[in-house]
Amino acid sequence: MIAFEHVGKRYGGRYDALANIDFRVRRGEMVFLTGHSGAGKSSLLRLIMRLERPSRGRVRVAGHDIDRLHHSQVPFYRRQIGVVFQDHQLLFDRSIYHNVALPLEIQGIERREAARRVRAALDKVGLLHREAALPIELSGGEQQRVGIARAVVNKPALLLADEPTGNLDPQLSADIMGLFEDFNRIGTTVMVASHDLALIARLRHRTLRLSEGRLVADEEIA
Amino acid sequence: MSRPEPPPRGARTQRSSGALRWRAWARHHRAMAADSARRLLRRPLGSLLTMLAIAIALVLPAGLWLTLDSARLLDAQLEQSATLTTYLEEDVGEAEAGRIEQALAAQAGVAATRLITAAEGMAEFQQALGLEDALARLETNPLPASVVVHPADADPAAVRRLAEALAAVPGVDEVRLDLAWLERLRHLAALGQRVTLALGVLFALGVLLVVGNTIRLAVESRRQEIEVVTLIGATHAFVRRPFLYSGAWFGLGGGLLAWGLLSLGSDWLAAPISALAASYGASFALPRLGAEGSTILLGCSTLLGWLGAWLAVNRHLAEIRPR
Numbered sequence: 001m002i003a004f005e006h007v008g009k010r011y012g013g014r015y016d017a018l019a020n021i022d023f024r025v026r027r028g029e030m031v032f033l034t035g036h037s038g039a040g041k042s043s044l045l046r047l048i049m050r051l052e053r054p055s056r057g058r059v060r061v062a063g064h065d066i067d068r069l070h071h072s073q074v075p076f077y078r079r080q081i082g083v084v085f086q087d088h089q090l091l092f093d094r095s096i097y098h099n100v101a102l103p104l105e106i107q108g109i110e111r112r113e114a115a116r117r118v119r120a121a122l123d124k125v126g127l128l129h130r131e132a133a134l135p136i137e138l139s140g141g142e143q144q145r146v147g148i149a150r151a152v153v154n155k156p157a158l159l160l161a162d163e164p165t166g167n168l169d170p171q172l173s174a175d176i177m178g179l180f181e182d183f184n185r186i187g188t189t190v191m192v193a194s195h196d197l198a199l200i201a202r203l204r205h206r207t208l209r210l211s212e213g214r215l216v217a218d219e220e221i222a
Numbered sequence: 223m224s225r226p227e228p229p230p231r232g233a234r235t236q237r238s239s240g241a242l243r244w245r246a247w248a249r250h251h252r253a254m255a256a257d258s259a260r261r262l263l264r265r266p267l268g269s270l271l272t273m274l275a276i277a278i279a280l281v282l283p284a285g286l287w288l289t290l291d292s293a294r295l296l297d298a299q300l301e302q303s304a305t306l307t308t309y310l311e312e313d314v315g316e317a318e319a320g321r322i323e324q325a326l327a328a329q330a331g332v333a334a335t336r337l338i339t340a341a342e343g344m345a346e347f348q349q350a351l352g353l354e355d356a357l358a359r360l361e362t363n364p365l366p367a368s369v370v371v372h373p374a375d376a377d378p379a380a381v382r383r384l385a386e387a388l389a390a391v392p393g394v395d396e397v398r399l400d401l402a403w404l405e406r407l408r409h410l411a412a413l414g415q416r417v418t419l420a421l422g423v424l425f426a427l428g429v430l431l432v433v434g435n436t437i438r439l440a441v442e443s444r445r446q447e448i449e450v451v452t453l454i455g456a457t458h459a460f461v462r463r464p465f466l467y468s469g470a471w472f473g474l475g476g477g478l479l480a481w482g483l484l485s486l487g488s489d490w491l492a493a494p495i496s497a498l499a500a501s502y503g504a505s506f507a508l509p510r511l512g513a514e515g516s517t518i519l520l521g522c523s524t525l526l527g528w529l530g531a532w533l534a535v536n537r538h539l540a541e542i543r544p545r
Binding site for chain 1: 246447452458
């Protein structure tokens, strides 16, 4: 599903954010990406989302060299990826329902079909009863769940999360990770960047560890 | 290169037919048109000020254009009244005057002729000057017979050539034409047209700047939203759409205000202008924007608003890159 082939990313001509990254993630896998802040986790995710392009090497997602996508094709590529952000990136001027419906609106999904999918996604994260609320009325954990609902409403084949539990207490963090495991169980490829090592150790999934832009460990846990 | 193959689980969204896609597209247009109108109405004073700035920029060139348009109408009337007066030699009798008139009428470029005999000329002269008593005391009629010639082509150069040809006809003493004022009027009109065009271009640029600046602020205030929708796969067209509608609404609003200002202005000027015209014995009224003129004004202002928004959005979208 994801293949990094000797990928390097250099900023400003001299600073290597990533160097010689080489790994593969199979379809339907769940993978953690760990490392200290500044180790290159976010840069790696940005490469997959094609917010950045590699300075060297190749990034292939779903069999395609995404560096060769024409810029007009990038939006359509991104629609196949669900992304969860640490600061959830909700829009505070509209309701929970409309936040979750945003990807469907962008794709021009018919309204009744969109409503069905939005409610299904909200139901999955346990927030169906709050669909009319504004994001500001929700707690941090609930906001993050809305962010997850928005990421999966489109039934993406690949779900990326960048520090999704960064601001949450341990119990809420475990709940959020449980949601990612649920989506992985129904076939979604999931990649979660996190530095919550204790939580990651408990969950027992394959873990890629980055340090100073290099892939220092790839631990497959059976 | 082909678009990436949709992965199996995302396939359903890719399968919607062309008709569905088009409906969705049209629906988004309607939604964005309504949404951007609501955003304008939410800040009524700010929106009104922007529209007023646009209106003021449009009123001056549009008003000048209207004035020139009426001058053109006047010019057309004047062209029709452009005539040559051909004075015949003094000793030409009435019968011979008739023959000369026919000779003149046969010249190329002559549309119509009218013979004024010496007696008719005297009668007109007396009437016009109110000197009946004084002239009646004259023993002989000092006026020659004349032929008024209407040229087929009122172009000054053509009229001048015709005058030379007519002067060569035997029995013609003198050909009078006064073209200088007509030419001056034309030069003035041409000057006016250029000034209007230059002002129009300048003020159109002004409208672009006004709209562009307003839209720039709108883009800035919705920066986070733009970043988010770009991250989740919005195309540039999708991101641009609400701003383009805002620009078009600003343009349309400004155009309507300009239309109102122009109507008020011509109402306000109508009385003194018709009084002035009446004092010259003419009837002249400022023409109003008809259906066609109104459509052009509103169309241009809407287009300018749209274009200003397009320039501003494109310029600023390039700067907004998701973090």
